[in-house]
Amino acid sequence: MIKFSEEKLKQVEKIIARYPEGKQKSALLPVLHLAQQEFGGWLSPETMDYVASLLGLLTIEVYEVATFYSMYNLKPVGKYVFEVCQTGPCITRGSDDIIKYIGERLGIKPGETTPDGLFTLKTAECLGACGYAPMMQMGKGFKEHLTKEKVDEIIEECRRSAAINN
Amino acid sequence: MGRKLLLDKVGIVGIRSYDVYRENGGYSSVEKVLKTMSPDDVTNEVKKSGLRGRGGAGFPTGMKWGFLAKPEGVPRYLVCNADESEPGTFKDRYLMEHIPHLLIEGLIVSSYAVGSNRTYIYIRGEFGWIVDILEQAIAEAKNNGWLGKNILGSGFDCEIYVHPGAGAYICGEETALLESLEGKRGNPRIKPPFPAVKGLYGCPTVVNNVETLSTVVPIINMGGDEYAKYGTGKSTGTKLISACGNINKPGVYEIEMNISVEEFIYNDEYCGGIANGKRLKACVPGGSSVPVLPANLLLKTAKGETRMMTYESLSDGGFLTGSMLGSGGFIVYDEDQCIVRNTYSFSRFYRHESCGQCSPCREGTFWMEKILWNLEHGKGKMKDIDLLWSVQGNIEGNTICPLGDAAAWPVAAAIRHFRDEFEWHVTHPEEAQRRNYGLAGYAEPLKAGV
Ligand SMILES: Cc1cc2nc3c(=O)[nH]c(=O)nc-3n(C[C@H](O)[C@H](O)[C@H](O)COP(=O)(O)O)c2cc1C
Ligand code: SF4
C-alpha cells in the first residue's frame, strides 16, 4: 500500500483549502503532481486509486484527468526525463539536431528509456521558451540555449549525481 | 528608447523581492483604489485606458469587466490566465519571473474591481519554478497586509492562489481553463453561457491574461486618460512582444504601440536584425495561430503603407494580406527556413493539443498533419495541396472553441503565400528529404537592412 508521509498529507490539506467548501475536486491536478513526484515519477493505477480515495473522488474521475494531461506519466520513466521541444520556433534554432544528438548519446529514440533506467528522452511541444531555443524541460526546470557541449555536460552531471545518490 | 510601463523597473537589483518592489513605488495602486475609489471607478479607469486583452483576442478589458453578472449572494471570481502555451509566446513567463509583484498588485486591484475574494492564477504546469516565485510573492504580500481579510481597513477581503495545470495547450482557452481548475479534463464549454455569467463553479467569472492584469497597475497609477495617450489609435499603451526565431536578439521586449515592424526587427533596441547576415523570409507576428506573412507583406501592407506594431496595422488587409498582433509571439524566419516544415510542425502541435470533442477539429488536425508530413518528407502529390486547402477550410467556424480556427489559419496562410514552396516539395522530393530548400520558390524576400 502506498501512502503519503504525514508532511505530504499536510501539504494535500493545504492544497484542498485553496478551494471553496465542497470543491475539493479542484485539488486533483496539484495532488496528482505531488503523487507523481512522491511515487516514482509516474502514476500507476495504485497511485491513482489512492489519490481518488484521498479526495473522495471516483477512480474514473482521476483516470480521465490523468490521461488528458501530458505531464502525467502513465508508465515508468527514467530517473532523468529530457523533454525536448520540437515546435516551429525551436526548429528555427536547431532543435532537430539536438534531439538527434541526445538520442545518439543515450542510444535511445524519443519515447524510450535507457536500459539502466537513468534517462528517458521525449519530445515536447512548445514549452514557452522559444526565445531561448533549443531547449528542454528537465524536472522542475528548463535547460535552455542547448548546444552539443551543453548536452554532454548535462548527461555527465546526471550520471555523477545518480552515482552519488546510489 | 521607447517608453515602458511594465518592465521599466526590471533592471533594479532585487526587484523580485517585496521590499525593493515596495521601495520603488510598488502597491501604491492598491492604496489608491482601496482608499479613494469604488470598484466601478476602477472599471471606469480601465475602460478609459482603452486596454485590450493581451492574451490574444484583444477584447477591451473594461468592457469585459462591465459584462460581469452580479447576482446577490453569489461569489464572483477573477482568474488569471498564465497558461502561456501558444508557440512563440513567452512574455507572461518573463513578467512573472522578473517582476512577480507587479502581477500580484494588478490582481489585487482587479479583484477589487470585479469583487473577487478568491482569485486564482492558472499557470501551465511546466513553469514549476515560477509557481514557487509567485507563491513567495503572494506570501510576502500577505505578510505585509496587502492580502487577507479587511485589506487596509477597507472591508475588502482577498486571497490569491496559484493553480498549476499539467500540460495541455487547450487549457489556455478560458472555458477549458475553468474546467481544468475544477479538476476535470480541459474540454472547452459551449458558449453561451459565457464565464461572465456562469464561470468557475457556475459563478460569474472574469478570465484575463497575466499581462492584461499587470497593466492595470500603471493604468490606476497614471489614470486611464493618461495611459490612453500611449500607443496609436485603438492600440493604446505598451505591449510585451516575445521575439524568437532567426534574429540576433531573441527575447522579451516592451514596445510602445507606435513603432513599425521594420524598426522592431532591425533596430538594436529590439531584435537587432536577422542573425548570421541572412535575409528575412517570413514572420508569424502574433503566435502560431495567426497567419504567416512573407517579408514583403510584413514590412508594408498591401496598400504600400508602413506596417506598424499595432492591432489594426498588423491585421490590415484581413487574412488575405494581413495577420494579427495576437499574443505578441513574434517568430522570424530567415531565408533558410522551410515554410512546409514549419507548417507541418504547427499542425502536429494542434493535432496533439486538440481536445477531440468536435470532429472537424479532431479529424481535421489529424489529416492536416498527415498530409503535411507527406509533403514535408517528399511523399506528397500536387493534389495534396488542394486537399490540404479544403481540409483547413472545413474546420474554420465549425467547432466549439477557436482552437479549430487556430489550427486552420496557419495552414491557409502558408498555402496562400507560399504555394510554390509546397509545389517545390512535390517536384523535388529528394531535395525536400534532405531539407535542402535553398531559395526555392517563395515571394522574393526583402534584403536585410531595408
Ligand atoms: C486554444 C486557445 C488557447 C489560448 N491560450 C491562452 C493562453 O495561453 N494565455 C492567455 O492569456 N489566453 C489564451 N487564450 C485566450 C483566452 O481564451 C482568453 O481569451 C484570455 O485569457 C482572455 O484574457 P485577456 O482578455 O486578458 O486577453 C487562448 C485561447 C484559445 C482559443
Ligand atoms: S475546436 Fe478542437 S480543441 Fe476546441 S473544443 Fe473542439 S475539438 Fe476541442
Ligand code: FES
Ligand atoms: S517552440 Fe520550443 S519552447 Fe516554444
